[in-house]
Amino acid sequence: MCLTINFTEEENRLLNSYAKVHSTSVSDAIKKIVLEKIEDEYDAACAENAYKAYIESGKKTYSFSEAMEELGL
Numbered sequence: 001m002c003l004t005i006n007f008t009e010e011e012n013r014l015l016n017s018y019a020k021v022h023s024t025s026v027s028d029a030i031k032k033i034v035l036e037k038i039e040d041e042y043d044a045a046c047a048e049n050a051y052k053a054y055i056e057s058g059k060k061t062y063s064f065s066e067a068m069e070e071l072g073l
Helices: 009-021 024-055 064-070
Strands: none
Touching: 009 024
């Protein structure tokens, strides 16, 4: 699939500098950055959902010292 994105000259300079520093093409740099951003947002949403499910479950957590005390250690 081909996608066209219009950048300002300043954005284009920034992208070219970024790609040069990372020894890659602008296209590959943009692809990598976009996919990493999507993955990060997906991971954050999954974590938020897991945390909400945990809170709703009513389970209790214990600190290390509480667990050691509970176990008599």
